[in-house]
Amino acid sequence: MAEPLVSAEQLRIISIRIESERFNEPLIISSLGKDSGIVIEANVYEDLSKPFLTGDIILQDDQDIYRLADITGTEKVIIDFESPDKTADVITINFIINEVSDSIKYNDFASVLVLSLIEDIKYYNDINRFSKAYTGTGEEIIKAIVSDKLNREVVVESKIASAQEIFRYIVPYQTPFGAIKTILRKMTTDTGMPFFFYSSVINNKFYLTDLQTIIQEEPFNKDRAFVFDQGNTILSDIEAQATNITSYDANLLDDTLSLATYGGMGSKYESVNATTGEGFEYHIDMDRHFKDLARAELFPKEQNIVSIDKEFIADPSNTNLSSITDYDSKIVTRVISEPYNDANGFNQESYAGQEVLYTIRDNVIHHLLKNVYTINVPGLLFSLRNVKTCVGHMLKMNIYKNDMSMSSVDRIDQKRSGDFIIMSKRHCFDVAGERHNVALKLSRIAQPRITR
Numbered sequence: 001m002a003e004p005l006v007s008a009e010q011l012r013i014i015s016i017r018i019e020s021e022r023f024n025e026p027l028i029i030s031s032l033g034k035d036s037g038i039v040i041e042a043n044v045y046e047d048l049s050k051p052f053l054t055g056d057i058i059l060q061d062d063q064d065i066y067r068l069a070d071i072t073g074t075e076k077v078i079i080d081f082e083s084p085d086k087t088a089d090v091i092t093i094n095f096i097i098n099e100v101s102d103s104i105k106y107n108d109f110a111s112v113l114v115l116s117l118i119e120d121i122k123y124y125n126d127i128n129r130f131s132k133a134y135t136g137t138g139e140e141i142i143k144a145i146v147s148d149k150l151n152r153e154v155v156v157e158s159k160i161a162s163a164q165e166i167f168r169y170i171v172p173y174q175t176p177f178g179a180i181k182t183i184l185r186k187m188t189t190d191t192g193m194p195f196f197f198y199s200s201v202i203n204n205k206f207y208l209t210d211l212q213t214i215i216q217e218e219p220f221n222k223d224r225a226f227v228f229d230q231g232n233t234i235l236s237d238i239e240a241q242a243t244n245i246t247s248y249d250a251n252l253l254d255d256t257l258s259l260a261t262y263g264g265m266g267s268k269y270e271s272v273n274a275t276t277g278e279g280f281e282y283h284i285d286m287d288r289h290f291k292d293l294a295r296a297e298l299f300p301k302e303q304n305i306v307s308i309d310k311e312f313i314a315d316p317s318n319t320n321l322s323s324i325t326d327y328d329s330k331i332v333t334r335v336i337s338e339p340y341n342d343a344n345g346f347n348q349e350s351y352a353g354q355e356v357l358y359t360i361r362d363n364v365i366h367h368l369l370k371n372v373y374t375i376n377v378p379g380l381l382f383s384l385r386n387v388k389t390c391v392g393h394m395l396k397m398n399i400y401k402n403d404m405s406m407s408s409v410d411r412i413d414q415k416r417s418g419d420f421i422i423m424s425k426r427h428c429f430d431v432a433g434e435r436h437n438v439a440l441k442l443s444r445i446a447q448p449r450i451t452r
Contacts, residue, residue, distance in 0.1 A: 005085050008241035008378035011436040013429060014080035014090055016042060016057065018069060018097075026078075027069060029059065030431050038063060040112075042079060042429040044093060044201055048391040048422070051177055051197050051206055052122035055079075055095055062110035066103065073097050077117055081429070083383045084436075091385060093201055096123040119199065121150060125177045135168045135343050137161070138187035139208065142180050142197065146206060149176040157209040157392070159216075163190040163357060167344040185358070186346065191293055192360030200390035201427065209392050211364065211421075212298060215445065219396035219419050220388035226377055226397045238380070246437070247376040248399065250416075254371065256309070256324070263330030264366040265308065269359045270331065275338040282356050285325045286363050290446070299446045303418050306367070306446050332359045364445065372423065372443045373397075373416070379427065379436030391422045395442060414448040 016030035016039050030037030040058045047054075057077065059065065069075065077095040082088055095117035102114035128149060134141040139162060143154045164186055171179045180197055187195040193211040200207065219225075221243065228245040259265060263284070270281040290306040293299060310323045334355060339345040349355050375397065382389050399416035420442035428437045 005238050005380070007435075008238055008244075008380040009435040009437060010084035010380070011429060011431070011434045012082050012084040012086070012383075013042075013431060014082060016077065016079050016431070018065075019076040019078060020069075020074065022070075027065070029065065037431065038065065039431045042431060044079070044427040044429075046198070046200055046391045046425040046427075048196050048198050048424060051180065051199050052125070053093060053095070053119040053199055053201065054122075055093070055117040056101065057115050057117065059113040059115065060110065061113045066100070066111075066113055071097060071100060071115075073099060076120065077115065079429075081383065081436075084380070088384045091202060091383075094120045094204070096120050098123075121152065121199075121204070122177075125150065125175050129173050129175050131171055131173045133168060133170045136166055138164060138167075138183050138195070141169060141183050142208060145171075145176050145179055145183075150206075152204060152206055154206045154208055157207055157213060158195070159213045160189050160193075160210055162187040162195065162210075163354070164188070165344060165350045167346060167348065168340055169346050188357040188361045190357075191296075191298060192289070192357045192364060194361045194365055196392055198390075198392055200387060202385045202387060202390060207387070207390075207392060211368070211445075214392060214394065214421055215299060215419075217394055219394040220386065221381070221396050225417075226375065226395065228375075228399050242378050242380040245375045245377055245397070249374045250371070252372075259366055259370050260324060260327070260329045262363070262366045263332070263359065264363045264370070265329060266325040266327045267330040267332065267359060267363060268328035269334075269356050271334040271336050271355055273336045273338070275336075278352075280352055282353060283328065284356065284359060284363065286360075286367070287323075287325045289360060294446070300419070303444075303448045304446050305449050332362075367445055368421070368423075368443050370443075372441050373420070374439060374441050376437055376439050379438050382425070382427065382438045383436060389422075391425055393422055394419050395422050395440070396420075397442065410451075414450045418444065418448050420444050 015028055018027040018029060030039040038060050040060055042057045044053060044055045075097045077097060079093045080090050082090045098116040098118045100113060101116040103111055105111040134144055139156060146152055146154050184195050184197055189210050189212050195210045197208050224243050226243050226245050228248045265286055267284045272279050287308040287310055294304040312324050313321060314324060336347050337345055338348050396419050397417060399413045400411045401413040421444055422440055423443050424441040426439040
């Protein structure tokens with residue numbers, strides 16, 4: 001039965017417990033209700049670039065848990081939580097203590113412990129190295145590695161298959177995640193978009209997706225954007241509270257010089273085929289590439305502008321009038337081989353120049369990381385078992401212009417607002433205060449057209 005919500009930050013942690021094969025029974029360190037445990041705060045982190053969760057918990061150790069439990073770094077920490085109105089299933093996250101990252105004794109009889117946590121599958125992965133040959137598409141090889149070595153399900157969210165045809169990869173005594181990371185470096189869409197392999201708090205499945213699929217999906221909150229609006233803080237409307245941005249931060253923005261030196265504006269790709277001796281080279285103009293994607297409607301029509309200043313002249317003397325995308329600010333060189341007759345080798349492509357997609361992929365990632373915004377919001381919408389609220393999905397955000405003279409109809413700042421990719425999340429469980437907040441890092445490739 002659903003319970004009435006009092007706040008969009010309302011917290012419902014069922015329990016936090018420590019388990020070990022050495023223990024006769026679990027050690028409950030937090031459970032429902034105030035003053036029911038020693039956990040002060042728990043944090044859980046999701047990251048689009050990582051196939052595992054991380055976390056930490058802060059304990060007020062006035063019961064000498066560190067000594068009595070004899071913590072050695074192999075204990076399991078299990079967190080059970082659910083939506084505060086009980087409308088969703090209980091979500092369980094399984095961690096292993098990675099280390100005691102801090103221990104501060106603040107009086108004769110108590111101390112504060114900070115336990116660093118990693119998801120149990122990451123611990124297993126890191127001690128499990130192997131060698132094996134796989135043949136297939138990138139998606140097929142990743143699913144085979146997960147099935148062979150990690151015993152978990154892979155959910156393929158990509159609506160687009162990787163552009164690379166069947167190839168063979170011989171795992172050279174890597175961890176499963178290390179091998180999968182290598183395979184991801186081989187995979188792109190036919191437009192050079194990268195693939196991502198990630199984990200989420202909602203279940204113990206892995207997810208495989210690509211950037212093109214991500215940017216073409218609708219935000220999970222398309223009907224009600226998150227808004228930085230201090231007026232929302234005084235409203236009793238739970239929905240308004242749930243979509244209120246409590247803090248907004250952006251730094252290290254618009255560093256075009258660094259982006260250019262990484263190849264994000266103009267770069268040169270060159271290769272030599274070690275089997276045939278043939279060479280290949282190609283200049284990549286990222287402004288032209290993004291405009292081709294926009295014309296092909298791979299970006300949403302209402303948000304398809306990639307801001308690159310083609311009019312900028314870098315030469316102070318104005319002697320060299322080249323555009324910033326005309327320079328080969330980065331040169332990528334590869335040696336290609338053709339070792340097999342029945343499948344492509346790992347460094348072999350199906351046609352001359354297909355390997356250019358890897359350089360485009362890297363350039364796209366640098367554009368994605370150019371501007372990253374951090375917002376803090378109440379945890380209500382992120383305590384549901386809904387994969388659309390996890391990393392690798394879209395979120396709609398509106399920030400108002402810094403101009404109080406603007407009318408309500410044109411207050412939205414297009415440069416800071418629109419649809420964003422959730423790059424990472426930090427769930428902050430204030431156990432003592434019974435509050436749940438989420439910090440999100442957001443980014444995007446294209447923005448709406450800016451009106452003046």
